[in-house]
Amino acid sequence: xxxxxxxxxxxxxxxxxxxxxxxxxxxxxxxxxxxxxxxxxxxxxxxxxxxxxxxxxxxxxxxxxxxxxxxxxxxxxxxxxxxxxxxxxxxxxxxxxxxxxxxxxxxxxxxxxxxxxxxxxxxxxxxxxxxxxxxxxxxxxxxxxxxxxxxxxxxxxxxxxxxxxxxxxxxxxxxxxxxxxxxxxxxxxxxxxxxxxxxxxxxxxxxxxxxxxxxxxxxxxxxxxxxxxxxxxxxxxxxxxxxxxxxxxxxxxxxxxxxxxxxxxxxxxxxxxxxx
Amino acid sequence: xxxxxxxxxxxxxxxxxxxxxxxxxxxxxxxxxxxxxxxxxxxxxxxxxxxxxxxxxxxxxxxxxxxxxxxxxxxxxxxxxxxxxxxxxxxxxxxxxxxxxxxxxxxxxxxxxxxxxxxxxxxxxxxxxxxxxxxxxxxxxxxxxxxxxxxxxxxxxxxxxxxxxxxxxxxxxxxxxxxxxxxxxxxxxxxxxxxxxxxxxxxxxxxxxxxxxxxxxxxxxxxxxxxxxxxxxxxxxxxxxxxxxxxxxxxxxxxxxxxxxxxxxxxxxxxxxxxxxxxxxxxxxxxxxxxxxxxxxxxxxxxxxxxxxxxxxxxxxxxxxxxxxxxxxxxxxxxxxxxxxxxxxxxxxxxxxxxxxxxxxxxxxxxxxxxxxxxxxxxxxxxxxxxxxxxxxxxxxxxxxxxxxxxxxxxxxxxxxxxxxxxxxxx
Numbered sequence: 293x294x295x296x297x298x299x300x301x302x303x304x305x306x307x308x309x310x311x312x313x314x315x316x317x318x319x320x321x322x323x324x325x326x327x328x329x330x331x332x333x334x335x336x337x338x339x340x341x342x343x344x345x346x347x348x349x350x351x352x353x354x355x356x357x358x359x360x361x362x363x364x365x366x367x368x369x370x371x372x373x374x375x376x377x378x379x380x381x382x383x384x385x386x387x388x389x390x391x392x393x394x395x396x397x398x399x400x401x402x403x404x405x406x407x408x409x410x411x412x413x414x415x416x417x418x419x420x421x422x423x424x425x426x427x428x429x430x431x432x433x434x435x436x437x438x439x440x441x442x443x444x445x446x447x448x449x450x451x452x453x454x455x456x457x458x459x460x461x462x463x464x465x466x467x468x469x470x471x472x473x474x475x476x477x478x479x480x481x482x483x484x485x486x487x488x489x490x491x492x493x494x495x496x497x498x499x500x501x502x503x504x505x506x507x508x509x510x511x512x513x514x515x516x517x518x519x520x521x522x523x524x525x526x527x528x529x530x531x532x533x534x535x536x537x538x539x540x541x542x543x544x545x546x547x548x549x550x551x552x553x554x555x556x557x558x559x560x561x562x563x564x565x566x567x568x
Numbered sequence: 569x570x571x572x573x574x575x576x577x578x579x580x581x582x583x584x585x586x587x588x589x590x591x592x593x594x595x596x597x598x599x600x601x602x603x604x605x606x607x608x609x610x611x612x613x614x615x616x617x618x619x620x621x622x623x624x625x626x627x628x629x630x631x632x633x634x635x636x637x638x639x640x641x642x643x644x645x646x647x648x649x650x651x652x653x654x655x656x657x658x659x660x661x662x663x664x665x666x667x668x669x670x671x672x673x674x675x676x677x678x679x680x681x682x683x684x685x686x687x688x689x690x691x692x693x694x695x696x697x698x699x700x701x702x703x704x705x706x707x708x709x710x711x712x713x714x715x716x717x718x719x720x721x722x723x724x725x726x727x728x729x730x731x732x733x734x735x736x737x738x739x740x741x742x743x744x745x746x747x748x749x750x751x752x753x754x755x756x757x758x759x760x761x762x763x764x765x766x767x768x769x770x771x772x773x774x775x776x777x778x779x780x781x782x783x784x785x786x787x788x789x790x791x792x793x794x795x796x797x798x799x800x801x802x803x804x805x806x807x808x809x810x811x812x813x814x815x816x817x818x819x820x821x822x823x824x825x826x827x828x829x830x831x832x833x834x835x836x837x838x839x840x841x842x843x844x845x846x847x848x849x850x851x852x853x854x855x856x857x858x859x860x861x862x863x864x865x866x867x868x869x870x871x872x873x874x875x876x877x878x879x880x881x882x883x884x885x886x887x888x889x890x891x892x893x894x895x896x897x898x899x900x901x902x903x904x905x906x907x908x909x910x911x912x913x914x915x916x917x918x919x920x921x922x923x924x925x926x927x928x929x930x931x932x933x934x935x936x937x938x939x940x941x942x943x944x945x946x947x948x949x950x951x952x953x954x955x956x957x958x959x960x961x962x963x964x965x966x967x968x969x970x971x972x973x974x975x976x977x978x979x980x981x982x983x984x985x986x987x988x989x990x991x992x993x994x995x
Contacts, residue, residue, distance in 0.1 A: 389989050394988045394989050414906060415905050418905040419905070421900075421901060421903045422902065422904075423903065424901015427902070429842075433894070433898045433901075435898065437581070437584050437896055446901055447902040449569050449573045450569055450903040450905070451903055492902070496903075496986070511819075
């Protein structure tokens with residue numbers, strides 16, 4: 293596996309990987325050159341799934357400028373299960389928003405699948421969110437008017453129309469909720485709602501699953517269920533999973549923990565998880 | 569998002585808050601109903617007037633004294649008639665009328681019916697009645713499409729002999745004699761005795777019907793010599809109006825030309841005409857212009873309520889967008905583009921206003937059906953017929969959808985512009 297061959301450098305806050313590529317090309321040119329190729333082709337190399345280079349994000353809060361991210365560089369490869377930790381205000385949510393293409397960096401670059409995301413229009417960003425990013429939220433964020441299956445179908449209404457119902461049903465089966473497909477979110481428990489949320493993220497077969505405090509609102513038993521679902525998706529389907537959390541025991545269940553403080557990555561290390 | 573999904577999403581959003589959607593609909597329903605009903609009322613009146621004029625004969629051409637600047641029809645004509653009374657050139661005479669029968673000068677003219685009116689107080693038994701006495705010739709009945717119910721109309725003999733005979737309008741007959749036939753009875757007009765020789769059919773088929781039924785017809789010569797104080801000029805009898813019947817509707821324009829030419833010659837006119845020739849079509853047109861203005865005015869007043877309904881939609885859509893901020897954030901995170909969100913809300917507001925428009929339309933038909941046949945212009949007036957034509961329907965529906973789109977665009981744009989992160993964070 294690519295992940296196991298990779299050697300981290302001794303300085304913990306960045307992971308630099310050699311990309312075998314024509315050295316005369318800049319990284320941006322490479323990104324453009326590769327943008328037209330099929331994803332399968334692109335992933336066949338050893339290039340990371342996502343790469344951040346000196347990313348900063350500044351918010352204007354009234355008169356004051358707040359630097360939520362102050363130069364973050366990191367790479368995450370396909371099939372990794374990563375957690376991002378840090379106290380509130382550390383910039384982990386901002387980092388998550390940028391990785392999820394909900395926001396663009398103020399400076400620096402973000403390559404997703406070797407494509408420079410910072411240069412894309414609103415519509416292209418929406419398209420990437422619709423096809424490549426699966427969001428799982430702390431508060432589930434299901435639409436209350438719609439059944440579980442309709443909620444799972446939602447991302448597909450914005451991208452592809454074919455076989456929506458079947459694909460939604462399959463995604464619900466994968467999270468073990470096939471029999472609750474026609475229930476409204478209010479008729480489901482918190483754990484079940486979060487599993488619907490995971491199915492909704494899963495249905496588009498995303499490149500990355502981004503989970504923002506996925507267990508934050510759940511009791512320990514439901515938390516365990518959710519983590520089991522995420523871990524099995526990572527293990528069985530090589531799905532890249534990124535979890536933002538402040539719970540040590542959740543982070544401990546992932547392969548790699550990135551710790552944030554004051555808009556910077558302060559620690560990036562592998563956990564002792566021996567699950568494979 | 570495909571159109572069907574957008575439509576279903578909008579529909580489910582509306583039905584999830586039925587009370588609110590219903591109240592918003594009400595604004596549009598009231599507006600659309602008001603617009604259609606008022607315009608249908610206006611059109612109904614217009615149709616009624618038009619058909620009553622047409623009932624008098626569509627191939628009718630009338631000639632009145634005075635140039636078209638000073639004399640037209642209606643009040644203007646009356647004023648011009650009086651003002652021109654002292655002027656020789658502003659008069660039409662019986663000779664003018666019969667000159668128009670010349671088959672060389674005016675081949676399109678079929679019949680000519682001059683008339684001369686005079687006011688009169690009619691007394692029969694104990695009842696007296698103020699009516700207009702119209703001096704006519706036998707051709708009048710044919711030319712003006714009037715029929716005799718009882719007895720006979722004024723004959724050539726009556727005209728020749730200045731006979732003291734009258735034909736009563738059906739309204740006059742009813743007032744003076746009830747339902748009985750008055751033929752053979754005697755009435756006094758301005759103190760002089762007249763024998764009733766006939767009663768006309770009711771002309772009640774139109775807006776003016778009631779007015780025409782209140783007239784009394786006498787031989788033209790009788791009216792001139794016994795009831796008016798006009799002097800006979802050069803042995804000729806002045807008349808108020810000359811009715812000319814054209815051979816058919818198509819030859820009306822030609823008739824106007826011929827009649828004008830003939831009169832210009834006999835009046836030796838080189839400059840402005842001292843008479844006005846009006847076709848029934850022109851009369852209808854000018855009345856329609858006037859009533860159109862009324863219809864538009866009524867419609868605009870009702871349109872204000874439609875506008876208020878539209879503002880109601882905008883208001884509710886703004887509330888909806890704010891309420892569903894989080895939903896918008898979720899949808900954007902799931903890959904919804906700006907235009908997906910924009911269309912979702914525009915379709916929602918257009919759907920709202922279209923539904924309101926359709927219900928309003930149905931309601932307007934209902935109100936129209938209630939009004940139909942009612943004598944809304946007072947006792948004894950013509951039964952009303954509302955006219956809801958395709959134009960009105962398309963206008964009302966078009967305007968209501970247009971209002972939905974117009975007032976929906978701003979809230980929808982606001983929704984579409986929301987930043988996904990802000991929207992997701994919204995509590």
